[in-house]
Amino acid sequence: MPLYLTAILLPSPLSEEIDDIRKEISSKYNVYAALKPPVHITLYRPLSIPLTTEKNLIQLLKPVAFMHNSFEQKLQNFDSFNNKTLFVHCVKQPILNNLQKDISAVFHKNKLDPDENKSNSSFHPHITIAFRDVTPEIFIPLWAEYKNRKLKRSFTIDRFTLLRHDGKKWQALEEFLLQKPEELKLF
Incomplete structure (x- = not known):
């Protein structure tokens, strides 16, 4: 079964700037897991879904885009x-x-997630730059280097993306533009 991820992909050049930070960490600390996915904010965790469900999932996600307008997102520090x-x-x-x-x-209403206990009940938006292969011995100097490092950026979130893993890397499958219709004015 293919693996799917629902996420916000950051625009260039911000995506490239954060990717450069990931590459710097990888090179310096010999950790590479964070380089595999694109620079993103996870909206729904990676999930295996039958390929036959893919078109249905896209149709189910489309209405969400019409419930939201684009907005400015701030990023601050580490x-x-x-x-x-x-x-x-x-x-x-x-x-x-x-x-x-x-x-x-x-995902929940359509019973697409067989393990809802692992679901996103406590959403903590972030952009991962090092994880999984970071051992406690690596984390200590890594955190010492980044805990006081400053970063302040913002970007417009105007879409979210459904990605599918092709066995080697994540591929953008479908983009959903945030475009909540204007409210109807009744005269």
Whole structure:
């Protein structure tokens, strides 16, 4: 079964700038897992779904794009999870949380996620720059280097993307433009 990921892909040149940070970390600390996916904010975790369900999943996700307008997202500095994941911190905001909740609802209401316990019940938006192959011995100097490093950027989120893993890398399968219709004015 193919693996699917629902995410926000960052625009160039911001994506390239963060990818350069990932490459710098990989080179310096000999960790490479974070280089595999594109630079992104996960909206729904990687999930194996039968290929026969793919077209249905795309149709189910389309209405979510019509429930949201584009918005500005701020990125600020670096943070970590569990002494093994380093990431760029996304400033929390209700608009992004609502988008993620609406996408999660598609997976849950349509029973696409057999293990809902691993679902995104506690959404913490971030852009991973080092994880999985970061050992505690590597994390200590890595965190020492990045915990006080400053980064402040922003970009417009105007779409989300469904990606499919082709066995070697993630491929963008479908983009969903955020385009909530203007509210109807009744006279």
